[in-house]
Amino acid sequence: MTPERYATIKRVLDQRQPDLTVITDEVHKGRNLSAIMRNCDAVGIDCMHCVVPQRGFRNFRGTDLGTHKWVDAEVYDSIDQPIDKLQKQGFQVVAAHLSDDAVDYREVDYTKPTALLMGTEKEGVSSEALAAADTHVTIPMVGMVESFNVSVACAIILVEAQRQRQLAGLYNTSRMDPDRYRTRLFRWCQP
Amino acid sequence: MTPERYATIKRVLDQRQPDLTVITDEVHKGRNLSAIMRNCDAVGIDCMHCVVPQRGFRNFRGTDLGTHKWVDAEVYDSIDQPIDKLQKQGFQVVAAHLSDDAVDYREVDYTKPTALLMGTEKEGVSSEALAAADTHVTIPMVGMVESFNVSVACAIILVEAQRQRQLAGLYNTSRMDPDRYRTRLFRWCQP
Ligand SMILES: C[S@@+](CC[C@H](N)C(=O)[O-])C[C@H]1O[C@@H](n2cnc3c(N)ncnc32)[C@H](O)[C@@H]1O
Ligand SMILES: C[S@@+](CC[C@H](N)C(=O)[O-])C[C@H]1O[C@@H](n2cnc3c(N)ncnc32)[C@H](O)[C@@H]1O
Numbered sequence: 570m571t572p573e574r575y576a577t578i579k580r581v582l583d584q585r586q587p588d589l590t591v592i593t594d595e596v597h598k599g600r601n602l603s604a605i606m607r608n609c610d611a612v613g614i615d616c617m618h619c620v621v622p623q624r625g626f627r628n629f630r631g632t633d634l635g636t637h638k639w640v641d642a643e644v645y646d647s648i649d650q651p652i653d654k655l656q657k658q659g660f661q662v663v664a665a666h667l668s669d670d671a672v673d674y675r676e677v678d679y680t681k682p683t684a685l686l687m688g689t690e691k692e693g694v695s696s697e698a699l700a701a702a703d704t705h706v707t708i709p710m711v712g713m714v715e716s717f718n719v720s721v722a723c724a725i726i727l728v729e730a731q732r733q734r735q736l737a738g739l740y741n742t743s744r745m746d747p748d749r750y751r752t753r754l755f756r757w758c759q760p
Numbered sequence: 761m762t763p764e765r766y767a768t769i770k771r772v773l774d775q776r777q778p779d780l781t782v783i784t785d786e787v788h789k790g791r792n793l794s795a796i797m798r799n800c801d802a803v804g805i806d807c808m809h810c811v812v813p814q815r816g817f818r819n820f821r822g823t824d825l826g827t828h829k830w831v832d833a834e835v836y837d838s839i840d841q842p843i844d845k846l847q848k849q850g851f852q853v854v855a856a857h858l859s860d861d862a863v864d865y866r867e868v869d870y871t872k873p874t875a876l877l878m879g880t881e882k883e884g885v886s887s888e889a890l891a892a893a894d895t896h897v898t899i900p901m902v903g904m905v906e907s908f909n910v911s912v913a914c915a916i917i918l919v920e921a922q923r924q925r926q927l928a929g930l931y932n933t934s935r936m937d938p939d940r941y942r943t944r945l946f947r948w949c950q951p
Binding site: 577578581584600607608609610611612613626638639708709710711712714716717719720721724725728731732735740751757 | 768769772791795798799800801802803804829830839855866899900901902903904905908910911912915916919923926929948
């Protein structure tokens with residue numbers, strides 16, 4: 570490992586945001602999950618939370634989630650589990666959802682501990698998850714197609730969260746739990 | 761056709777932005793081109809400009825570009841053609857590119873006539889296109905992976921353009937050429 574690579578790894582770990590995450594509610598296409606992970610990495614998310622449809626479970630673990638090196642994925646089989654767990658840890662759950670009573674996604678304060686909840690490709694966020702979420706946000710659209718691709722919508726909202734957090738100085742000091750930091754550092758330095 | 765559907769079509773056409781477009785520089789994966797089109801539709805782009813790699817040409821016309829109903833695609837075989845054409849029409853060409861001398865994508869004024877140039881999946885924007893572009897913009901990232909998926913990056917920048925144009929009132933009056941408007945209206949009303 571070159572000193573430059575080591576410095577990059579440390580710089581990235583120093584900017585990880587332990588209080589920002591994504592929950593996917595039965596997003597099932599491997600390429601969408603992979604793209605969402607890539608978005609998570611880009612804004613400093615260390616771990617995402619995926620509710621995986623029963624049938625797809627085995628498939629995902631290996632190919633898309635388990636093998637990804639930079640972002641961890643915790644897998645659940647029902648949506649109440651990650652919502653409940655994160656809310657108990659003080660996270661607000663923000664559901665990305667296309668409805669008239671959702672607010673513009675730029676109106677939310679993402680400097681608070683936040684879990685962004687994304688819905689499945691066809692049906693969107695389940696009614697159970699909508700009821701449990703703290704806020705519903707929407708990205709305004711002016712076209713004929715009614716929604717963005719789920720990984721695209723996820724990125725648009727995460728980049729706004731990143732912008733707010735950058736302004737608030739949340740990327741300026743290392744905020745990850747020291748044990749977790751050391752574990753990641755060790756794993757990422759493996760070839 | 762229901763009166764509601766007709767009203768939706770007219771509302772969408774009334775918000776189309778004749779002076780906003782996307783150029784793709786050999787983006788070749790069908791699903792990326794489709795996702796980029798979906799982004800274009802969402803922010804009111806009527807027509808995009810695609811440089812298609814020689815070999816892929818026949819493939820795209822049918823499956824991804826030609827059949828899309830809401831956004832037109834003009835196809836070229838070299839990048840200087842759409843850049844030259846659009847610059848002569850008064851468009852600024854803004855290349856999305858990961859480099860140190862690129863500016864933050866939020867610093868550009870997208871209320872001017874703008875063509876957003878996206879690079880190919882592996883190599884990014886060609887050096888020829890970078891030289892011809894008026895500005896290079898970048899979306900800041902803090903992770904290990906060095907880039908976003910191309911359709912994701914495209915959406916992030918287009919949504920910023922949309923935000924600026926909404927503030928400037930550019931969605932408030934119909935701005936499309938009347939002949940083109942009538943042609944679209946007729947086509948979109950076909951079952
Ligand atoms: C392809 S969309 C699902 C569309 C589904 N027909 C619906 O009405 O919810 C998949 C997910 O992407 C997110 N999404 C897509 N476009 C969005 C938008 N404009 N605003 C907020 N979230 C969006 C939502 O989380 C949604 O559940
Ligand atoms: C997958 S990237 C290509 C990466 C390529 N290795 C490079 O260095 O350009 C495909 C295209 O997405 C756009 N893109 C991806 N991430 C971006 C970012 N953070 N800022 C600006 N454009 C980006 C650019 O247009 C790029 O050419």
